Structure formats: C-alpha cells, structure tokens
Amino acid sequence: MVSRAESAAATRRALLDSAAELLDEGGPEAVTLRDVAARAGVSRGAPYGHFADKESLLAAVAAEGWERLSNEIAAQSGTPSERVRGALAALVTIGRRHPHHYRRMLGPPAGEEPGKLISASCRTQEEFLAIVSELVDECDVHRYGGLLFTGVSGIIAAELSGHFETGTWRTSADELVDTLVTIIADGRLQAEG
C-alpha cells in the first residue's frame, strides 16, 4: 500500500521520464500527451493533474535538464581552466546525446510558469560563472562567462542542425569550442599557471 502523496509523486515522475524518453527517441512531434500517459501507465487525463498543459510538462522536462547540467558543472574538478572546459564539455555532451532535449532547454520558455525554466537555467549559468570567476578578472566574469556559454551553445546548435556536415565551415564544432575557450580563457588573459 502506498500513500496518496507517494502515488501522485510517482505518477508525476513517470510522466516526466516518459516525456523525456519520447522526446529523445522521436523529437518534439513524437511527444504526444496520450503516448506520454500510456508509457507512464496512466490515462490521457492524468497529466492534467500535475501539469497545466503539454507545454508545461515539456518545460518541466527541460528544467530538469538544466538541473542535471548544473550538477555536472558543480562536480567539475581540477584547475579553473580545466573546470571551465569540463563544464562546457558537459553542455556539449548534453547537446549531442539529447539534441531534442537540448533544444528545449535553450529554446523559448513555454507553458504556464515560464519562470520555472528561466530560473533553472539561471542557477546553472550562475554555477558556470562561479568557475569562470576563478579564471578571469572580476570585471570580465560576466562578459567572458556569458560569451563562453552562449557561444558554445550556438556552436552546438549549429552542429545539431547539420551546419558542420556541409563543408562550409571546413572545421568541427569541437575545434570552434576549443578555439573560443582558448582565446578567452588562455590567450586573452592567462590568469592561471
């Protein structure tokens, strides 16, 4: 026997997991509220007891992606330079392993309560800034931190859209990420031994 609260929490969790799976497997158009519910073992109407609508459910999934990235960033070790590279590598990895999830994270906040997704991304970015602050001058933390994060996001987004398979750039996303980090972190102001 399970308490009603436990049962509800389990359902909510199952809905989030099912939605994330379907998103990973078939992209946004494969995420059907009906399929999500079915995979979670509940009926069509059950999700509405936990989420306002489909977009809110997907926003919650995206928010959890930010949480995971935040944890991975916090778990980095080594020199500041290594940790910055590691944090950005975690972002890159999420983008490659879960492209649809990644796009949801970086896309426009949807659903009711868009603030939830925004604040989740904020916490992650603050986590990243904390590492950057050990690497560059105080006055440059936000400028270079923001440039690193949003720049790498753009590079990976371009990769996911196939912009490196065409031969136009004649380079790889990895090389661009490395170039960006090197220019900012190592070349521009080598604040580390």
Add this chain to the structure above:
Amino acid sequence: MVSRAESAAATRRALLDSAAELLDEGGPEAVTLRDVAARAGVSRGAPYGHFADKESLLAAVAAEGWERLSNEIAAQSGTPSERVRGALAALVTIGRRHPHHYRRMLGPPAGEEPGKLISASCRTQEEFLAIVSELVDECDVHRYGGLLFTGVSGIIAAELSGHFETGTWRTSADELVDTLVTIIADGRLQAEG
C-alpha cells in the same frame, strides 16, 4: 486573364508570404495550414499542390530567410571589419525582428527535402566567409568565420530565450557580440589598417 503558370506561382508566393506573416505574428503554433491557406485566399488543400506538407512549407519560408540574409551580407560596404560587423548585425537584426523565423532558420532542417534549407544556409555562410577571408589569415578563415557566425547565432538565441533579462550575465547580447568580434577580428589578428 492570367496564365496557369502565373496563377500557380502567385498562389505559391501568397502561401509563403502568409506562412511567414503568421509565423512572425504568433509563432510556430499559430501557423496552421488552414489559416495559411485562408490568408492566401485559397482552400485547405491548395498548399499540397506546392509543398509536400506543412513542414516543407515552413522550411521553404526559412530558406527564403537565408536568401534575404545572404543578400544583406553581400550588400555590405566599407572596410572588411565594417562589413563583418555589418553582416553579423544583419543576423542580429533578423533574430530580433523575426524571432520565430530566425529560430526556424537555425533549427533542424525539417520537411521533405531538408537539403533545400541546408544549401540555402550554406550559400549565406559562404557569403559571410568571403568577407571574413579579407580580414584574417587564410588558414584561419573557416575557424574564425565559423566561430563568429555560430557564436553570434548562439548569443542572439540566448537573448530571444530571455537569458539576458534575468541579470545572470549582467551584460547585453550587443556587448557579447561586440566582444566576440573585437577579440577575433581586431584583437587577435589585426589584419587591417
């Protein structure tokens, strides 16, 4: 009296324009094939005579966005540095004026014939690279050109998602774009007088 070919071409154009308008006005979820057709003055089924499906129509709209950007890039004048900044400013402007259109352009190629969208973006990026090649060493053109383009894309994408309104980065998209361009074009290798 109009020839059949002219009429068909006009219908196709009206469909593209209507789709672009609806996309601009209400975002992707507001783009209904029925509404597009109605605004274009034709019936529900008419679009299928010109596009394989809804995604293909939106891909064609996105491709036209790349074409316009390509023209704007080609129209830049001044020093190489000014033209690079102008080209990137054109990208920024599209993102701000037509955020939904912008996201479609940079998003994953959808619909049948994804190659159409890819090749359109390629042409635009080659146009950009042509300018960059006047600014940096030959061996760095693709690396720095790609970094500039994808980096600025990411900065603007972050802005469109509200990541600069939260105070986390404590800076603006404009400053990040300027910082990136300055570091690469002016600071790193000032190949221009």
Add this chain to the structure above:
DNA sequence: GATCTCATGTGACGATGTCAACCTAGTGGC
C-alpha cells in the same frame, strides 16, 4: 465507519494535418 478529498479514468468536442475524389479553367492538337 462515515464523509471528504483529490488523483485518476472516461466520454466528448473542436482543431488540425492529410489524403482521395471531384471539379474547372487554361493548353495544345486537329
């Protein structure tokens, strides 16, 4: 043990993408 309270199940409705069949007005051959 009676009642209450939610989480969930179910029926229904409107909207939408898509297709098949039909229609119609330019088009080309005689």
Add this chain to the structure above:
DNA sequence: GCCACTAGGTTGACATCGTCACATGAGATC
C-alpha cells in the same frame, strides 16, 4: 473553332491530438 487533356484547386472525410467536464474510487480525516 472545337475537343480531349492536364494540372491547380476545392470539397468531403478521416485519424489524431490537446483539452475539458464529469464520474469514480481509493486514501485521508474525524
């Protein structure tokens, strides 16, 4: 100048989907 042809356009129909109002039943509260 007439006629069959053809491609673009219209209409009806269908499956699917998000969403809501209502019913239901099992835990929670007294």
